[in-house]
Amino acid sequence: MSVLIENIKELIQVEENPKLLVRGKEMAKIQTIKNAFLYIEDGIIAAFGEMAKLSKQEIITKKDDVRVINCIGKMVFPSFIDSHTHLVYPASREIEYIDKIKGLSYEEIARRGGGILNSAILMKDASEEKLVEDAMKRLDEIISYGTGAVEIKSGYGLTLESELKMLRVIKKLKKLSPLTIKSTFLGAHSVPLEYRGNQTKYVDIVINDMLPLVVEEELADYIDVFCDTGFFTVEDTERILKAGMEYGLRGKIHANELDYSAGIQAGVKYNALSVDHLEYTGDSEIEALLQSETMPTVLPGAAFFLGMKYAPVRKMIDAGLPIALASDFNPGSSPSGNMQLIVSMASILYKMLPEEAINATTINTAYAMGISDKLGSIALGKKANVFITTEIPTYEYLPYYYGTNKVETVILNGEVVETD
Ligand code: NIG
Ligand code: FE
Numbered sequence: 534m535s536v537l538i539e540n541i542k543e544l545i546q547v548e549e550n551p552k553l554l555v556r557g558k559e560m561a562k563i564q565t566i567k568n569a570f571l572y573i574e575d576g577i578i579a580a581f582g583e584m585a586k587l588s589k590q591e592i593i594t595k596k597d598d599v600r601v602i603n604c605i606g607k608m609v610f611p612s613f614i615d616s617h618t619h620l621v622y623p624a625s626r627e628i629e630y631i632d633k634i635k636g637l638s639y640e641e642i643a644r645r646g647g648g649i650l651n652s653a654i655l656m657k658d659a660s661e662e663k664l665v666e667d668a669m670k671r672l673d674e675i676i677s678y679g680t681g682a683v684e685i686k687s688g689y690g691l692t693l694e695s696e697l698k699m700l701r702v703i704k705k706l707k708k709l710s711p712l713t714i715k716s717t718f719l720g721a722h723s724v725p726l727e728y729r730g731n732q733t734k735y736v737d738i739v740i741n742d743m744l745p746l747v748v749e750e751e752l753a754d755y756i757d758v759f760c761d762t763g764f765f766t767v768e769d770t771e772r773i774l775k776a777g778m779e780y781g782l783r784g785k786i787h788a789n790e791l792d793y794s795a796g797i798q799a800g801v802k803y804n805a806l807s808v809d810h811l812e813y814t815g816d817s818e819i820e821a822l823l824q825s826e827t828m829p830t831v832l833p834g835a836a837f838f839l840g841m842k843y844a845p846v847r848k849m850i851d852a853g854l855p856i857a858l859a860s861d862f863n864p865g866s867s868p869s870g871n872m873q874l875i876v877s878m879a880s881i882l883y884k885m886l887p888e889e890a891i892n893a894t895t896i897n898t899a900y901a902m903g904i905s906d907k908l909g910s911i912a913l914g915k916k917a918n919v920f921i922t923t924e925i926p927t928y929e930y931l932p933y934y935y936g937t938n939k940v941e942t943v944i945l946n947g948e949v950v951e952t953d
Pocket of ligand 2: 617618619787861863
């Protein structure tokens with residue numbers, strides 16, 4: 534099956550010489566083609582360019598079976614890549630959200646056994662089938678908003694059985710969903726109540742009991758730690774990252790959300806693929822990141838929802854860093870996986886230009902998932918995960934006209950996906 538999309542008003546984020554990421558000033562540039570076509574064969578981008586250069590005859594006769602989509606007035610984007618989510622969870626947590634409205638902080642809620650621990654209690658009794666069913670609905674929802682690849686973490690288990698259960702669920706989702714999915718083992722998401730005061734013992738369990746089984750069953754692509762005040766220390770984090778590396782799992786860690794926790798430096802030291810959150814990023818954190826291959830990833834949804842300070846994204850880009858933006862979709866701190874909203878937040882909250890926001894949610898998040906050679910832009914040979922917009926006047930309209938869905942048609946693996 535081939536797909537020819539023609540008369541595209543503007544084809545966004547095209548690359549002749551694909552890059553694995555963009556940084557600094559380059560983030561403000563994207564390449565586009567006006568009045569364009571895009572041709573997809575066997576799930577792969579096989580040709581694109583100006584309509585004037587489309588030899589339809591040649592493309593149509595190459596295969597009998599070509600679906601032609603006329604795109605007058607509409608634009609085509611590479612799918613959003615969401616490199617940080619916790620979208621497998623047993624239940625929503627809107628009651629705790631009321632506590633937040635009444636003034637309790639994230640740390641206070643966590644200290645009372647709420648937050649992540651609340652999800653962990655419910656996870657214990659959740660069936661794999663129900664978790665898969667609920668997560669599939671969330672995946673379908675994010676597909677309809679334009680996401681084409683997503684990373685999903687464990688971390689609501691916090692026991693051997695429950696962590697393995699969560700990771701098995703993610704493995705099933707990889708088979709069931711048309712999305713490209715990567716899974717991350719986050720055994721060190723929160724310290725279970727019974728290990729409070731004896732945190733090292735829990736870290737031992739993560740390293741010695743959980744990790745070997747996770748690897749044996751091939752349940753994870755990456756490893757994560759919540760390195761922050763009130764959660765895991767730099768020492769805990771370094772031990773876990775080192776153990777992960779010994780099994781070939783690179784880190785993607787939660788760092789510097791609540792304080793200058795030195796988590797960023799720990800991630801860089803162990804060559805993490807990404808460090809995420811980053812509200813507390815100062816000069817020495819920027820310096821460490823500049824010397825690294827680690828993608829600084831900001832999660833606007835969580836900072837917005839929790840009313841926290843915002844990461845100094847402008848300063849980081851001006852210093853020459855790349856920035857990725859992901860949703861952090863989870864029931865506690867960011868109950869939305871809508872990447873269009875993240876693009877708007879990028880501009881509204883972080884003063885990012887639309888081009889920077891697009892790079893940050895496509896090619897740079899693809900890098901943060903280790904898939905930027907296959908996804909994240911319109912380039913020959915890349916996987917055909919793209920979306921067609923509604924009729925929009927400019928691509929700048931995407932962040933500007935926030936709150937409604939501007940995605941009309943979704944194509945994943947070269948096939949049109951039915952969305953509601
Ligand atoms: O990324 N910061 C740590 N973990 C999640 C929150 C998860 C939760 O509250 O359930 C986050 O925001
Ligand atoms: Fe997170």
